[in-house]
Amino acid sequence: MSEAHPYEFCGPHLGPLAIVFGLPLVCYALVFACNAQGCLKLSDLQLPELPAKWQLFSSEALLAYLGWFALVAALHLILPGKRQEGVVLPTGARLTYKLNGFYCCVVTISAALYFGFYTNQLYLGWIYDNYTALLAAAILFSFGLATLLYLGSFTGNKLLAAGGNTRYGFYNFFIGRELNPRLGSFDLKEFCELYPGMIGWLLIDLGMAHKQFTQLGHVTVPMGLVCAFHAIYVLDSAWNEPAILTTMDITSDGFGFMLVFGDLAWVPFTYTLQARYLVDHPQALSWYFIAFIIMLKALGYLMFRGANSQKDQFRRDPEHPSVRKLQTLQTSAGRKLIISGWWGISRHINYFGDWLMGWAWCLPCGFHHIIPFFYVIYFGVLLVHRERRDEHACRLKYGKDWGKYCSIVKYRIIPMLY
Ligand SMILES: NC(=O)C1=CN([C@@H]2O[C@H](COP(=O)(O)OP(=O)(O)OC[C@H]3O[C@@H](n4cnc5c(N)ncnc54)[C@H](OP(=O)(O)O)[C@@H]3O)[C@@H](O)[C@H]2O)C=CC1
Numbered sequence: 345m346s347e348a349h350p351y352e353f354c355g356p357h358l359g360p361l362a363i364v365f366g367l368p369l370v371c372y373a374l375v376f377a378c379n380a381q382g383c384l385k386l387s388d389l390q391l392p393e394l395p396a397k398w399q400l401f402s403s404e405a406l407l408a409y410l411g412w413f414a415l416v417a418a419l420h421l422i423l424p425g426k427r428q429e430g431v432v433l434p435t436g437a438r439l440t441y442k443l444n445g446f447y448c449c450v451v452t453i454s455a456a457l458y459f460g461f462y463t464n465q466l467y468l469g470w471i472y473d474n475y476t477a478l479l480a481a482a483i484l485f486s487f488g489l490a491t492l493l494y495l496g497s498f499t500g501n502k503l504l505a506a507g508g509n510t511r512y513g514f515y516n517f518f519i520g521r522e523l524n525p526r527l528g529s530f531d532l533k534e535f536c537e538l539y540p541g542m543i544g545w546l547l548i549d550l551g552m553a554h555k556q557f558t559q560l561g562h563v564t565v566p567m568g569l570v571c572a573f574h575a576i577y578v579l580d581s582a583w584n585e586p587a588i589l590t591t592m593d594i595t596s597d598g599f600g601f602m603l604v605f606g607d608l609a610w611v612p613f614t615y616t617l618q619a620r621y622l623v624d625h626p627q628a629l630s631w632y633f634i635a636f637i638i639m640l641k642a643l644g645y646l647m648f649r650g651a652n653s654q655k656d657q658f659r660r661d662p663e664h665p666s667v668r669k670l671q672t673l674q675t676s677a678g679r680k681l682i683i684s685g686w687w688g689i690s691r692h693i694n695y696f697g698d699w700l701m702g703w704a705w706c707l708p709c710g711f712h713h714i715i716p717f718f719y720v721i722y723f724g725v726l727l728v729h730r731e732r733r734d735e736h737a738c739r740l741k742y743g744k745d746w747g748k749y750c751s752i753v754k755y756r757i758i759p760m761l762y
C-alpha cells in the first residue's frame with residue numbers, strides 16, 4: 345500500500361471515472377462529428393449523422409480485432425529479437441525483454457502493402473467500411489483486458505506499482521495495480537505499448553489510403569504525407585525500442601485501464617483521424633505548403649529524435665564520444681543532468697519536437713474544419729500534464745538539485761515561451 349503517493353488525474357474518484365467512461369465517448373464523438381456525411385462546424389454546431397453502412401457493433405469486426413491481436417502476438421513470439429534487460433526493479437531484480445517491434449512492423453506493413461496495393465488480394469478498405477464496429481471491438485477488448493489484469497494482480501506474489509496500490513479499487517484499476525504483468529516471459533505492458541496499437545495505427549492508415557484508392561483511383565498527396573509521417577514515427581519508435589524500457593510507463597506506471605485503453609484503442613483510432621478525414625474530404629495543397637509541412641516534420645523529428653537519443657546515449661554511457669562534451673549538473677542523488685545540447689534549450693525539448701510533428705500530421709487536412717486538428721490539441725494537453733508528472737517525479741528524485749537545474753534550464757517545453 346502506498347498511500348503517500350499522491351492521486352493523479354484529479355483525485356481517486358472523479359478524474360479516473362471521467363477518463364474511463366469519457367475517453368471511449370470521445371472516440372465515438374470524433375466519428376460522429378466528422379465523417380462522410382459531413383464535419384461539425386463550430387459556427388453552426390450541426391452534428392452530422394453516421395454513414396448508413398457503418399455498424400456500431402459486429403461480431404465480424406470483433407473477430408478481426410482479436411485475430412489481429414493474436415497475429416501480432418504470434419509474430420512477436422516467432423520472429424527473432426534482441427534480448428535486453430530493463431531497469432533495476434524495487435526488488436533489485438531486472439526483467440529481460442524480447443525486442444523485435446521493428447521486424448513485426450516491417451513484416452505486417454510490407455504484407456499489407458503487397459497484398460493490398462500490389463496484388464489486390466486484400467481489400468484494406470474494409471477497415472474504413474467497418475470503422476465503428478472495429479472501434480467497439482477495441483474498446484470492449486480494452487475493458488476486458490484491463491479487468492483481467494486487475495483481477496490477476498491479486499493472484500500470486502505480484503510486484504505492484506507504487507501509484508496503483510491505494511485503498512480505492514477503481515483508481516487502482518484505472519492507474520494499473522501490477523507493475524509488469526507477464527505470461528511467462530511475455531511482457532504484456534511492453535508488448536501492448538509498442539506492437540498491436542502502434543502497428544495497428546499504420547494498418548488503419550493503410551486501410552484509409554486503400555479506401556481512397558478505390559474511390560479516386562489514386563492516393564492523394566496529403567494522404568500520402570499523413571501515412572508516410574505516421575509510418576516514420578511508428579518505425580522510429582520500433583527501431584528505438586530499447587529506449588522504451590526507461591520511460592516512466594514501463595519503469596513506474598502500472599498496467600491498468602489508462603495504458604491498456606491508450607495503447608489498444610485510443611492510439612489506433614484517434615491517431616488515424618487525419619487519414620480517415622482525408623478519405624471523406626480529399627484535399628489539394630500547393631507545392632509550397634507541402635514543402636512547409638515537410639520541413640516542419642523534419643524539424644520536429646530532429647528535435648524529438650535528437651533529444652531522446654542524446655539522453656538515452658548519455659544514460660547508457662556518459663563517456664560516449666557523442667555526449668562526452670555535454671555540460672552537466674552533478675546531483676547528490678549520484679546522477680548527472682545534461683544542461684547543454686538539446687537538454688539545455690528546454691527541460692522537455694523532445695515534447696516540443698513531438699508536438700511540431702503532430703502539426704505536420706494535421707496540416708495536410710487543410711483549414712476547412714477543426715476536428716482533424718484534434719490531435720495537436722489533445723497532445724498539447726497530454727504533454728503539459730506529462731511534463732508536470734515528470735517534474736514532480738524528478739523533484740522527488742533530485743531534491744534541491746532539481747531547483748538548481750530549473751534555474752539553469754528555465755523553460756519547461758517551448759523555448760522562450762513555456
Ligand atoms: N505520441 C504520443 O502519444 C506520446 C509520445 N511521447 C513521447 O515519448 C518520448 C519519451 O517521453 P517521456 O518518457 O515522457 O519523457 P522523457 O524522455 O523526457 O524522460 C524524462 C526523464 O528523463 C530524465 N531527464 C530529464 N531531464 C534530463 C536531463 N536534463 N538530463 C538527463 N536526463 C534527464 C529524467 O529521468 P532520469 O534522470 O531518472 O533518467 C526524467 O524523468 C517523448 O519524446 C514524448 O514526446 C510520450 C507520450 C505520448
Ligand SMILES: CC(C)=CCC[C@@H](C)[C@H]1CC=C2C3=C(CC[C@@]21C)[C@@]1(C)CC[C@H](O)C(C)(C)[C@@H]1CC3
Pocket residue numbers: 363367537538580581588591593602603605606607610611
Ligand atoms: C488519458 C489518455 C489519453 C491516456 C493514454 C495515453 C497513451 C495514449 C500514451 C501514454 C504513453 C504513451 C507512449 C506512446 C504512445 C502513446 C501512449 C501509449 C509512445 C509508444 C509513442 C511513440 C514514442 O516513440 C514512445 C515509444 C516513446 C511512446 C511511449 C509513450
